[in-house]
Amino acid sequence: MTGLPSLVNRSVLVTGAGGFIGSHLVERLVAEGARVRAFLRYTSRSDLGNLRFASPEIRAQVESIWGDLRDEHAVAEAVRGTEIVFHLGALIAIPYSYNHPREVVETNIMGTLNVLMAAREHRPARLIHVSTSEVYGTALHVPINEEHPLQGQSPYSASKIGADKLVESFVRSFDVPAVTIRPFNTYGPRQSARAVIPTIISQALTRAEVYLGDLTPTRDFTYVADTVDGFIRAATAEGIIGETINLGNDDEISIGDLARLIICLVGRPVELKTDPMRIRPAASEVRRLHADNRKAKLKLSWKPRIPLEEGLRQTIEWIRAHPESFDPEHYTI
Numbered sequence: 001m002t003g004l005p006s007l008v009n010r011s012v013l014v015t016g017a018g019g020f021i022g023s024h025l026v027e028r029l030v031a032e033g034a035r036v037r038a039f040l041r042y043t044s045r046s047d048l049g050n051l052r053f054a055s056p057e058i059r060a061q062v063e064s065i066w067g068d069l070r071d072e073h074a075v076a077e078a079v080r081g082t083e084i085v086f087h088l089g090a091l092i093a094i095p096y097s098y099n100h101p102r103e104v105v106e107t108n109i110m111g112t113l114n115v116l117m118a119a120r121e122h123r124p125a126r127l128i129h130v131s132t133s134e135v136y137g138t139a140l141h142v143p144i145n146e147e148h149p150l151q152g153q154s155p156y157s158a159s160k161i162g163a164d165k166l167v168e169s170f171v172r173s174f175d176v177p178a179v180t181i182r183p184f185n186t187y188g189p190r191q192s193a194r195a196v197i198p199t200i201i202s203q204a205l206t207r208a209e210v211y212l213g214d215l216t217p218t219r220d221f222t223y224v225a226d227t228v229d230g231f232i233r234a235a236t237a238e239g240i241i242g243e244t245i246n247l248g249n250d251d252e253i254s255i256g257d258l259a260r261l262i263i264c265l266v267g268r269p270v271e272l273k274t275d276p277m278r279i280r281p282a283a284s285e286v287r288r289l290h291a292d293n294r295k296a297k298l299k300l301s302w303k304p305r306i307p308l309e310e311g312l313r314q315t316i317e318w319i320r321a322h323p324e325s326f327d328p329e330h331y332t333i
Contacts (some may be wrong), residue, residue: 018049248291
């Protein structure tokens, strides 16, 4: 099947459904009329993660399944009977990958292998595999298109390169109908403080100083609703099986300028300070990310719609309304 004209009444699995982007995707899929199954990492509390922020009406329409991506049987049972699989599940924190590279590799590579094996067996019509711009490493040329070399500058990025190549191999070897979507830096409500924008906002709202690492790297930020829209289009567009497609704004801003913009929007006198603990190893730090999004515009008819300042305002208001979700006194990895 080359394309899916509608998501209405389609059976859809989302791995990583309790995560930042995953929870927004689940809400959008329910709104599109899909029958959604959420694969969530097991805890003894049956933790819904960020799906707890969805309305009771949304949650009532979602089938929740708890397990671990590293469990082949659990993943196969989750994929069984679904027509579309969105594979977002991963360990994504770069500093965490310095401390626990084995867990990151096992989850991101073996977890993806389990999803691919299940897709090979149960034959969903499409698998949308979510990659990351971190696989490109520091830009060798800008804007970064999908042909840019891949550089493993952290255990996390290396694990995602491995996962991406597994997807490529299963498309070529076993005709698994997969497409790889490579979002650049997504931000918005529900994102945790392990990401830079919530880190800045949560500190700027409550403290006289904002502590960051290196202020000079640049990033290309996309609001979460725009990223989710790209995922939805990847599930329905024709002629994209086997493709890799960037989602980004085709713009960049330094971390220092981003912090100053956020402080201005927060409207409090706040001083920027450097915390040596937050500075990544020099050869591991990705110095520059700037997306070439022309392929997404061509293949998905997608373009970002939320300007950075508007998205930051919405994110600030969400964090202001949910202070219990953040601990600005401590560095979150």
